[in-house]
Amino acid sequence: MPRMGKGVVGNFREEPLKGKPVSASASEMAEVVLPAQTNALGKLLGGHVMHLVDIVAAMAASRHANSYMVTASVDYIDFRNPVSLGEIVLLKSHVNRVFHTSLEIGVDVYSEDILTGARKHTTSAFVTFVAIDEHTRKPKPVPPLIVKTAEEKRRWKAAAKRRDIRLAHRLNEKRDGAHKER
Ligand SMILES: CC(C)(COP(=O)(O)OP(=O)(O)OC[C@H]1O[C@@H](n2cnc3c(N)ncnc32)[C@H](O)[C@@H]1OP(=O)(O)O)[C@@H](O)C(=O)NCCC(=O)NCCS
Numbered sequence: 001m002p003r004m005g006k007g008v009v010g011n012f013r014e015e016p017l018k019g020k021p022v023s024a025s026a027s028e029m030a031e032v033v034l035p036a037q038t039n040a041l042g043k044l045l046g047g048h049v050m051h052l053v054d055i056v057a058a059m060a061a062s063r064h065a066n067s068y069m070v071t072a073s074v075d076y077i078d079f080r081n082p083v084s085l086g087e088i089v090l091l092k093s094h095v096n097r098v099f100h101t102s103l104e105i106g107v108d109v110y111s112e113d114i115l116t117g118a119r120k121h122t123t124s125a126f127v128t129f130v131a132i133d134e135h136t137r138k139p140k141p142v143p144p145l146i147v148k149t150a151e152e153k154r155r156w157k158a159a160a161k162r163r164d165i166r167l168a169h170r171l172n173e174k175r176d177g178a179h180k181e182r
Contacts, residue, residue: 087111
């Protein structure tokens with residue numbers, strides 16, 4: 001069973017952090033789509049969806065780590081189906097993988113028709129958070145993740161590839177930044 005993460009802070013080697021299952025931090029939130037959050041076609045604004053994605057992802061991240069978390073990156077977001085005025089927008093989040101001080105959260109967004117109860121998958125997103133020590137304000141280790149189901153194992157594997165892409169992108173940005181400063 002994959003487990004990751006060691007408690008190393010400053011010069012102190014702490015006891016290994018205790019693993020937590022994905023189910024312990026999986027989160028959900030929902031709200032009714034109101035006129036103030038819609039465009040001229042009566043569809044939920046993409047920016048509002050992004051706001052909700054960040055919030056529900058932060059819930060799962062901080063529940064897993066029991067820590068302050070900051071958003072380090074959000075992978076691109078596709079909007080496959082719109083959510084209409086009067087529908088319910090439902091968001092579900094779960095930890096996909098813990099790295100060291102960071103973890104990846106997967107978020108799925110659905111629309112729900114109030115009259116029929118029919119649900120449509122509208123958006124998926126991946127958000128990386130970093131745990132911040134409340135005293136030093138520096139990144140700190142996150143407890144390991146215990147993955148149990150076949151789906152959790154599939155997400156755990158897939159998250160490694162996305163991390164490689166993110167870190168390569170980060171390196172390129174740093175190199176570009178260094179060029180611009182010259
Ligand atoms: C995220 C942040 C804490 C990283 O700080 P840093 O000094 O670069 O820290 P480190 O290089 O030690 O990296 C810490 C962790 O963040 C991860 N990380 C940093 N930038 C990342 C990025 N763009 N994408 C994915 N992971 C990233 C690192 O991989 C590392 O994870 P690991 O320990 O699991 O391997 C810092 O950049 C920050 O505070 N950013 C602003 C966060 C914020 O305000 N968010 C709100 C929205 S703007």
